[in-house]
Structures are given as structure tokens and as C-alpha cells.
Amino acid sequence: MASQIFLDGEFVDRENAKLSVFDHGLLYGDGIFEGIRAYDGNVFKLAEHIRRLYDSAKSILLDIPYSQVEMAELVCETVRRNHLSSAYIRLVVTRGTGDLGLNPYTCHGARVFIIAEQLAMFSSSLYEEGIKTVTSPTRRNRTDALNPKIKTLNYLNNILIKMEALAAGANEAIVLNSEGYVVEGSGENIFIVRDGVITTPPCYLGALEGITRATIIDLALELGLTVREQSFTRHDVYVADEVFLTGTAAEMVPVVECDDRTIGDGTPGPITKRLHQVFQLCTRRDGMKAYPQEAIS
Structure with missing residues (x-):
């Protein structure tokens, strides 16, 4: 059909x-x-x-x-x-x-x-093993030119970034703004973990106010974890214990390499795994049922 x-x-x-x-x-x-x-x-x-x-x-x-x-x-x-x-x-x-x-x-x-x-952004194995990333030479659009809070059809910037990642043999790219701060991936928000503290860039740097991003922040706080919205650079990505990306299409995917630097021990970390578990439960709970209950019971 x-x-x-x-x-x-x-x-x-x-x-x-x-x-x-x-x-x-x-x-x-x-x-x-x-x-x-x-x-x-x-x-x-x-x-x-x-x-x-x-x-x-x-x-x-x-x-x-x-x-x-x-x-x-x-x-x-x-x-x-x-x-x-x-x-x-x-x-x-x-x-x-x-x-x-x-x-x-x-x-x-x-x-x-x-x-x-149906859509699979990455293969199922990459959610278990983690993905490789590179820094894109293309910078994110300036927020005073096109506000990232508006989810428009203007995605050429994102497409060019994705092409650069694929050309470099990576799964995804890390994007910087014009000041050199990490913003997000080609279409995902980014989180780093260092010494148990979770950090994600503030959206005014150029990132979309992701709904999955907000969900992960709420879940982390419910677990008693410390979350900061704070700017950081590529150096902070390189030396992080864990890195992961979030987005509606990508869901929540761990990053194990960036620009040939191994993240942590090269495998998805414990905080990433724990958040992924509770996120999966949340996706079946929070929202609107598409079918009457009797149709799916």
C-alpha cells in the first residue's frame, strides 16, 4: 500500500x-x-x-x-x-x-x-558502539541573521555540514559558531560529560532549542545529575569523558571519536547509557496516543 x-x-x-x-x-x-x-x-x-x-x-x-x-x-x-x-x-x-x-x-x-x-538515522550498531565525528569547516549561521529558534526550511547550512562529515569518512560533524564555540551537530544538539557534570551549549550560541535536548536535561536532573548550559570549545570535546548527540531523528547517539581523538575510553560511557535507558522509557510515556487504547491493547 x-x-x-x-x-x-x-x-x-x-x-x-x-x-x-x-x-x-x-x-x-x-x-x-x-x-x-x-x-x-x-x-x-x-x-x-x-x-x-x-x-x-x-x-x-x-x-x-x-x-x-x-x-x-x-x-x-x-x-x-x-x-x-x-x-x-x-x-x-x-x-x-x-x-x-x-x-x-x-x-x-x-x-x-x-x-x-519509518526512519533510521544511524544503524542500530552505532547506538551501541558510538559514532565518529569531525569538526566542520562550515560555521553555523549567525543568530542575528537567522534565529535558531525558528525551525525553517532553510537547511542548506546543515546539508553542507553533513556533506563535509561524510566526505571525511565520519558519521557526523561538530559545528562551531563564528566565535569558535561548539554549537551542535549537523542536525543534533550536543552534550559533553566531564567528572560527572553534563554540559550543553546555550541555544543563543546558534543551536536549535531541541525538544529531545530539553527532555534529556529534565531526565538528567531527575536522576540527580548536574547539568550546565555553558559554552565550550573543541578542546572540551576532546578531553570529555563522554559525548553524545540528541535530536528527534537521531534520538540519542554516543560519540566515541572527534577529529581522530578518542573520547574517554572509546566506548559509550555510563551516564550516556543510563540516560539512554530512561529516555527510551520516556518516549513511550510522554506524548499523545495515536490510537485508541483498545486498538493497541
Whole structure:
């Protein structure tokens, strides 16, 4: 059965899910999106994702033609229509079809589409063994040029960074801002652990306010661990006891090498492992059930 895509009020087969070549999302990256996960029928942190989507929309003066409650239900319905229990969901809102040229007021209304499919960001073995990273020569966009709190369709910066990681034979890249501070990965937040203290860069340096990032911080505090939001450099990554990345698509993945330096003893550390365990429990608990309870019992 072909994937069922929600597109502007109806569900269509994948082959029929089409946008105009005059859509501002395609022409200018003028739009926003959310990546969302479902685990065993639970759409993880759905309310938080929907709120962030509408915050992004407000910031760029983009009117979404559904309420937040309606949008959450559409996400769940997309999961149900594709008969999925665990899935990666991509929710996209573009400015819509308009004229050539930057003027957004020629557009005729937002376009909304939702995709739900299975996704594996990294192979299962890498979550057990850890990934290798390199520092990207491409710097993260300046926050005074494009606010990282807005989850826009402008991802060329991230794509170039990912290409550099793959070209170097690494799984992922570590990204610096224009001042040389570590910001994140190509599409993930970063955490380091040193002497039992967990540190992650403050988002004003250029990182997205990740929902998985916030979840990990909360879980660490519940476990009685010390968490700091503080700037750090590549040196701090090299000498860390543990390093891991977090994101909706990547989930939580350990880093065991950066720029040919072994992190810790070269294996995922105990704090990373403990947080990963409680995170997995959290993904099945916190969120919105896509199916009625009797349908999954």
C-alpha cells in the first residue's frame, strides 16, 4: 500500500502529493517544519512540537489554517492512515504558491503536508558502539541573521555540514559558531560529560532549542545529575569523558571519536547509557496516543 500523505485537507497517495513549482517553500525556503517521532503508538512530545511549530509560524508571519488541537489530531491521523506504530513524522508548512520574487504577500495561503514513514538515522550498531565525528569547516549561521529558534526550511547550512562529515569518512560533524564555540551537530544538539557534570551549549550560541535536548536535561536532573548550559570549545570535546548527540531523528547517539581523538575510553560511557535507558522509557510515556487504547491493547 502506498504511503498516505496529508496535503491541504485530504490524504493522497505518495505519487499524488504534489506542490506547485511556484511554492515559496521550494523557491525560497519560505516555510517551517517539525520532525516528530512515534514510539509504539505514542507520538512523543507532540504538544511541544506543535507549540514550537506555531511559535515559528508567528515569528515569520505565517498563518496556519488549523488550530493547534486540529494539527495534533492530523498528525495522529497520518500515523493511523499509514498503519504505523513507530514512525518518523515530517510536518511542513510553506508560505504557499505565489509569484516569482521575494514578496511573500503574493502567496495565496499556506500549504500544509504531513508525512509518516519509518526512519533510521544511524544503524542500530552505532547506538551501541558510538559514532565518529569531525569538526566542520562550515560555521553555523549567525543568530542575528537567522534565529535558531525558528525551525525553517532553510537547511542548506546543515546539508553542507553533513556533506563535509561524510566526505571525511565520519558519521557526523561538530559545528562551531563564528566565535569558535561548539554549537551542535549537523542536525543534533550536543552534550559533553566531564567528572560527572553534563554540559550543553546555550541555544543563543546558534543551536536549535531541541525538544529531545530539553527532555534529556529534565531526565538528567531527575536522576540527580548536574547539568550546565555553558559554552565550550573543541578542546572540551576532546578531553570529555563522554559525548553524545540528541535530536528527534537521531534520538540519542554516543560519540566515541572527534577529529581522530578518542573520547574517554572509546566506548559509550555510563551516564550516556543510563540516560539512554530512561529516555527510551520516556518516549513511550510522554506524548499523545495515536490510537485508541483498545486498538493497541
